[in-house]
Amino acid sequence: MPRTKGKEPLSQEKILLAAVKYADQNGIDKLNIRQLATLLNSGAMSLYYYFSSKGELLDAMVEFVAAQIETPDPNATWRDGIARLAMSAHEAMGRHPWVCRIWSKQTLGPNRLAFMESVLRVLRQNGFSIADAYEAYCAITVHIEGSALQAAEFPLKPKDYQRAAAAFLESVDASAPIPYFIENVRYRMEHADLPDQFTLVLDMILNGFEARLAHK
Amino acid sequence: MPRTKGKEPLSQEKILLAAVKYADQNGIDKLNIRQLATLLNSGAMSLYYYFSSKGELLDAMVEFVAAQIETPDPNATWRDGIARLAMSAHEAMGRHPWVCRIWSKQTLGPNRLAFMESVLRVLRQNGFSIADAYEAYCAITVHIEGSALQAAEFPLKPKDYQRAAAAFLESVDASAPIPYFIENVRYRMEHADLPDQFTLVLDMILNGFEARLAHK
DNA sequence: ACGATTATACGTACAGTGTACGATACATAG
């Protein structure tokens, strides 16, 4: 049909923002074209004028998140630069947990490319060999994506965890051969606000590369 | 229809093995009931006699992989025990790359539970506090799952990488603002068999916890 | 002012997906 008269037209940006919002709330599996179109008060096929396929929309969604990652301050030490960058990425993925599921799979766009470049640059300009820079890059991104994956895939929201844990502890046989698991569940139930261990382990990894660098 | 005369009946195991094999070859997205049934010379709905839903089949697939992870030797040091366990998990996920995509999402079965328990046990029996054991557990599984995720999601098979990298280097403008990325691609193209950096970073993480443990 | 062209929108249709329901036909028990 026509571009109806009194209606604001669609745009890539509107669709993208709606898709991100929907995925934030409902997860990436639930994201589907018809539903998205309904939210945008349009027909499903209208979206294909702006994105030639769902895959292209997903590409744009990844780029949207990649754009939220800080680029490192060139005056900082490599440790500070990398640490801030990693935390920034961690936070971005925390805001958009679905992204880790498609991050590496979608085609590499300029923002994600810029992220990779900036990590490699910081390392290479501070004494890392090509091979070491690549290893450090992998180590750091594994940690970022791994953390995001665990946070995203864990099937319980923090709210529900208390109730589920309590129910589990009630139901489980005291003679079950999993004392340390039970102990762990009890501990986590009683300490709802455990600190995010992202930074802790990140520091261990950075320590490792620092030692490696000094060792040459 | 009937249970046809001269035909071996299906079974949970047959279906499970076929599903694992199919996912190994084609990825988990491509796994679908009809195709699987065709491979098993049966009708699609026959599978539902053994698994009440696709989700239950996926649960069983996760358990299948979890069963392949070594349980740690109780006489080893915690470092060795955890290192071996982690490498074993890394290898299992390397054989079945699709599993990291559903590992945490599927309902927790006995084998995955046993894996968690064994990690926590080793740590708790070697001086880790409840909180530290949990942190170490998370750190290690993040590394395992993150590594698996990157390996699985990277869209190019090792074979194709050389060709794709060469084509990329040809096509990219020499003035593109990504010198370190280009350098990295060239390096990886020339060194096809880079060592798996899983163990390297795992050691860094274990060093971190070792230091932490000594520090108390 | 008015016809031609482009930009935007979408109805319909099709080939997949998981799976609910009910109909089989075989094996065995009574």
Place this chain on the structure above:
DNA sequence: CTATGTATCGTACACTGTACGTATAATCGT
């Protein structure tokens, strides 16, 4: 020889992405 349980699957439905064709509004050339 029924009758009942076990194993199998044909059909149908709701939902997915999207190819194709078409309809109108906006814009431009004259």
